[in-house]
Amino acid sequence: MTKYYTEEHEWIAVTGNVATLGITDYAQAQLGDVVFVEVPTVGRKVKKGEETAVVESVKAASEVYSPVTGTVIETNAPLADSPITVNEDPEGAGWFCRIEMSDLAELEVLMDEAAYKTFVEGL
Amino acid sequence: MTTPVHADHDPHSAAPLKTPLYDAHVALGARMVPFAGYLMPVQYEGILAEHAHCRAAAGLFDVSHMGQATLRGPDHRTVARALEALVPADILGLEPGRQRYSQLLNEHGGILDDLMVHRAPGAEDMLGLVVNAACKVADYAHIAARLPEGVLLEIHEERALLALQGPEAVNVLVSLGADVAGWDFMDVGPATIAGIPVFLSRSGYTGEDGFEISVHADTVVGLWEVLLRDPRVRPIGLGARDSLRLEGGLCLYGHDIDETTTPVEAGLLWSIQKRRREEGGFPGADIVLSQIAEGVVRKRVGIRPDGRAPARDGAEIVDENGVAIGVVTSGGFGPTVGGPVAMGYVAAVHARPGTRVGLVVRGKALPAEIVSLPFVPARFHRAPK
Numbered sequence: 450m451t452k453y454y455t456e457e458h459e460w461i462a463v464t465g466n467v468a469t470l471g472i473t474d475y476a477q478a479q480l481g482d483v484v485f486v487e488v489p490t491v492g493r494k495v496k497k498g499e500e501t502a503v504v505e506s507v508k509a510a511s512e513v514y515s516p517v518t519g520t521v522i523e524t525n526a527p528l529a530d531s532p533i534t535v536n537e538d539p540e541g542a543g544w545f546c547r548i549e550m551s552d553l554a555e556l557e558v559l560m561d562e563a564a565y566k567t568f569v570e571g572l
Numbered sequence: 573m574t575t576p577v578h579a580d581h582d583p584h585s586a587a588p589l590k591t592p593l594y595d596a597h598v599a600l601g602a603r604m605v606p607f608a609g610y611l612m613p614v615q616y617e618g619i620l621a622e623h624a625h626c627r628a629a630a631g632l633f634d635v636s637h638m639g640q641a642t643l644r645g646p647d648h649r650t651v652a653r654a655l656e657a658l659v660p661a662d663i664l665g666l667e668p669g670r671q672r673y674s675q676l677l678n679e680h681g682g683i684l685d686d687l688m689v690h691r692a693p694g695a696e697d698m699l700g701l702v703v704n705a706a707c708k709v710a711d712y713a714h715i716a717a718r719l720p721e722g723v724l725l726e727i728h729e730e731r732a733l734l735a736l737q738g739p740e741a742v743n744v745l746v747s748l749g750a751d752v753a754g755w756d757f758m759d760v761g762p763a764t765i766a767g768i769p770v771f772l773s774r775s776g777y778t779g780e781d782g783f784e785i786s787v788h789a790d791t792v793v794g795l796w797e798v799l800l801r802d803p804r805v806r807p808i809g810l811g812a813r814d815s816l817r818l819e820g821g822l823c824l825y826g827h828d829i830d831e832t833t834t835p836v837e838a839g840l841l842w843s844i845q846k847r848r849r850e851e852g853g854f855p856g857a858d859i860v861l862s863q864i865a866e867g868v869v870r871k872r873v874g875i876r877p878d879g880r881a882p883a884r885d886g887a888e889i890v891d892e893n894g895v896a897i898g899v900v901t902s903g904g905f906g907p908t909v910g911g912p913v914a915m916g917y918v919a920a921v922h923a924r925p926g927t928r929v930g931l932v933v934r935g936k937a938l939p940a941e942i943v944s945l946p947f948v949p950a951r952f953h954r955a956p957k
Contacts, residue, residue, distance in 0.1 A: 481615055484880075529880070
């Protein structure tokens with residue numbers, strides 16, 4: 450498994466051609482308490498940069514963009530009843546969906562963990 | 573991920589102001605955001621925890637960005653009449669030691685701002701005003717331009733304002749020497765808290781019992797520290813202030829009320845006392861009085877979505893056939909309710925509690941129901957009659 454990050458504070462964990470999508474610890478801290486998560490439906494085709502999930506904090510709604518193109522093959526159903534998991538374990542149990550990627554070359558422009566850490570420190 | 577945008581950030585304000593408690597907020601780890609021209613704490617430990625604490629014990633808010641002013645004149649009658657020319661509340665009949673909620677109205681009965689008006693115990697020549705931060709400059713100009721000779725507006729930039737809200741608020745103040753246990757909701761008067769002179773009102777913006785504490789800016793930091801030393805008290809940011817007032821069914825100026833809404837449409841008829849309904853004599857009285865007599869076309873209502881997705885300010889409200897009937901003006905998650913809550917305006921025929929509606933969120937009409945306000949029952953302290 451390899452982890453990649455975006456400047457919009459999404460992460461994907463890639464195994465083979467399947468990417469698991471979530472938001473980073475930095476992102477959840479910025480949002481504050483998450484009270485609702487909308488995940489995509491299984492089977493939906495998503496394009497790189499397309500709005501794929503929505504996280505709502507007490508104050509506001511934020512869109513989550515997929516960094517890769519592909520098909521949603523699984524979603525994290527328990528989030529519907531326990532949205533706070535996104536705060537408690539954003540880069541683990543707080544994942545949103547798994548996407549079967551159609552273009553592995555899209556990974557090349559994403560940051561690795563070290564690069565993302567440097568990026569966040571510069572914010 | 574899109575970063576949340578705080579809707580009340582004024583992009584034209586280049587250098588946000590700070591209240592005297594700015595450093596205290598930062599020291600507590602608050603996240604500071606621009607609000608109404610000030611850098612204010614939106615949260616300390618987290619909105620859900622702060623919200624719950626305020627309902628369970630006592631929450632301390634810095635609301636020093638709000639405007640505090642005094643109207644002064646030769647006698648109560650003259651000062652009250654001067655204010656009654658601008659607001660629809662009975663100010664003449666305001667007893668010493670009491671406070672009233674009212675609205676500055678325009679000539680169409682639209683709300684320029686909402687405000688608290690108080691008459692200090694024994695005051696025969698002055699009224700105190702507390703207005704919204706975002707409106708205060710315009711309010712002062714509006715009021716000052718309409719005062720008769722002999723009545724003056726004094727702006728109290730030298731005063732800070734705290735709110736201590738929640739079921740333990742009264743006990744905290746009593747334990748610090750303020751003799752307020754016998755006060756009623758909307759009583760006002762001078763007091764001392766740990767030896768610091770303050771002016772209190774038993775009121776607030778959370779639906780809980782509590783107090784607003786006006787204090788000289790030079791002593792507010794010490795007062796803030798004294799209050800926080802009490803283990804029942806925790807600091808509460810603007811985020812929880814908003815979720816608390818929303819559950820309390822209380823209007824936020826610029827969202828639930830503005831220049832296009834009248835007090836009657838907004839469900840604030842209770843704040844227009846009998847004499848004013850009979851006599852009129854306030855801006856837009858012809859429109860407001862005809863709405864009282866004949867009813868309104870649209871009304872402010874409470875709305876509960878069936879599901880868990882919040883509907884925010886601006887979401888369209890549709891009837892069961894998908895026809896637009898109104899708009900959400902405040903919406904979010906109600907931590908005490910445990911689910912999403914909203915307020916908005918709908919055509920009066922759809923305003924009855926129990927009416928099924930849809931709230932359009934991200935292109936889908938989410939099922940919801942009109943409910944009576946507030947979402948959480950008010951716990952104001954009222955002495956048995």
